[in-house]
Amino acid sequence: MNIAHVLDGHAADSVALISRNRTTTYGELRDQINHLRGGLASIGVGRGDRVALLCGNGRHFVITYFATVGLGAVAVPLNPLSPAPELETEIAAVGAKVVVIEKLSAGTWANVDRSQVPTVATVISSEHGSGPEGTQSVDELLTADPVPIAEVASDDDAALIFTSGTAGLPRAARLTHGNNHANIEQSKATDVLQPSDLIYGVLPLFHIFGLNIVMTTGLAVGATVMLVQRFDPHTAAESISGRQVTVVPGAPAMWTAFTHFDELPADTFTSVRVALSGASKLPVATFHAMRDRFGVEVAEGYGLTETSATVTTSLGAPIRPGSVGRAFDGVEIRLINTDGHDVLVGDIGEIWVRGDNVFPGYYGDDPATAVVLSPDGWLQTGDMAVADDDGFLYLVDRAKDLVIVSGFNVYPAEVEGVLTMHPDVHEAGVVGVPHPHTGEAVKAFVVVRHDADVDEETLIEFCLGHVARYKCPSKVMFVDELPRNTTGKLVRRRLDDALSVS
Structure with missing residues (x-):
């Protein structure tokens, strides 16, 4: 089996994608994926290798994702707008061998400290001539001879998706070919989506x-x-x-x-x-x-x-x-x-x-x-x-303290860790608060160091340099101390009470 087979069997002239006013038929999409699969194989990507995708919603994400999993390699989709430190942490955590960038992420990638991601052997860009010296282009790889889809076991990993939904700080959840196949079949069984959609x-x-x-x-x-x-x-x-x-x-x-x-x-x-x-x-x-x-x-x-x-x-x-x-x-x-x-x-x-x-x-x-x-x-x-x-x-x-901003998971401990990296911050507590447009927003309570001179705007800008925008506080409150229980653990549900001591 291989999740890449989901594209098989559809009429070649049916439209699969519309992206940036360009249509791609199923026949064209399968052909591009077949050639890119050969291109990735030609640069040494094989079964189990991790390929990080720093791509927005577009054709290049789709063909790179399916070419990767079709080789038996593992796709690692990342937020292309994440700041460099966050990307360094995530790429290093999975030991990615290849990184695929777009124009959208090229600027951030230029700020990545390559010494922090030593496993990355190749950078591929969707734009010819874009990226650092030595970067290969998708177009170059598309000229390679196609290779067939590799058959894998159902428990082989297809993708690693970073999440903080159930276990604290962001971790890469392993999704196997079997996991993905099961959920697709469960969704298809509802008969909600149709080929005409x-x-x-x-x-x-x-x-x-x-x-x-x-x-x-x-x-x-x-x-x-x-x-x-x-x-x-x-x-x-x-x-x-x-x-x-x-x-x-x-x-x-x-x-x-x-x-x-x-x-x-x-x-x-x-x-x-x-x-x-x-x-x-x-x-x-x-x-x-x-x-x-x-x-x-x-x-x-x-x-x-x-x-x-x-x-x-x-x-x-x-x-x-x-x-x-x-x-x-x-x-x-x-x-x-x-x-x-x-x-x-x-x-x-x-x-x-x-x-x-x-x-x-x-x-x-x-x-x-x-x-x-x-x-x-x-x-x-x-x-x-x-x-x-x-x-x-x-x-x-x-049951946990997860904050969800526009559908994205934000774990308070991660944001608190970033805030306390600032030299003027002694400690920080973070909670989610209702927001009319994003569902929830991140609100931070900060205790600053003695004689510190820092304001709300400075701390928000500081966070923007370390985590994605949706994780950054939209409001920072300065307090004298944070509420803790007898064991010293932060009690987030009482953070609003901290305002009374400010």
Whole structure:
């Protein structure tokens, strides 16, 4: 098996991708991937090698991803807009042999300290002549003779996706060919996506939602995926209406943005047959606003990187506002209380998941894997929920302190670590706070060193140099001390109380 086979069998003249107003048919896409697979093999990429992708939503991401996994190598999609220190950490953590950059990420890559990523042997650029000396271009590699898809075992890794969803600081979740195949088949079994669909692909492809639900599942059914680099409600609405898009997946922040954009006509989404929301809870008010104003019912789902994307879906049944739906066929769910027992219907419990889509663990981190994955295969998600008599799940809260900004996971410890790197910061605490556009935003509470002279803007700018923008605090509060328990552990739920001592 190999997940690259999802592209097989579709009509050669059917359109697979629309990217930057350029169409690529399935025949053209398969041909480009076949040649690039040969090009990667010619520079020594083989089974198990890690290839980091610093690419935005576009054709180059798609062909590089499938060429990589088709060799039995492992794709590592990274945020192309991450600052150099973050990229250095992630690339070093997985020991990437090859890095693929685009114009979008070329500037950041130029700031990467190559001594921090010693395993990188080759840099490939989508733009000829772009990148440091010695960089090869995708076009050059596309001239290589094609090589066949390598057959692999179901438990061979296909991708490493960085996440902090269930185990603290960012770690690379291993997603196998079997994991990906299982989730694609679970999604296809709902019969929601059709070959005639045009899917709006603005969700970043380095995010599991964009990677496996939008791109891989969309291409697996033979649909057309329209890849979009950035979201703004006006341009998105024009594209959806003008091109008659039929499927729109997005994070709650996207749907909320549409409802807050007063200029959108009521018929903006008349072509949309399926509207999907995931990555965090969709506000019930947003559901009603989309339905009442545009006639669109947004179906919620629930999943994690560690489950290869999805666990539950609202599709295939009448949508219940506030619910993320029921489990896919082949996926088991339990709600567990603090004593380790299944809760009664209507009681709150932690979501545990088991199925072929559940990952085997974090790359090179057995202790972190053991924290979240039981010996008999149950993933302990850290998310709290209630189930009704019909098996519909309602998310309540997170057992951990994860913050979700526009669908992206932000773990407070990572941001706190960056803040305390500043010479004027003694300690820091970070929480998520509600935000009308992004769902949540990062708020930091900082204790500065004696006689320090630092302001909010300076600390935010400092963070921008070390982590992605969505992880940076939007608000910094200066306090005299942080709340801690008797063992000295930071009590984040009491951080707002710290303001009273400032």
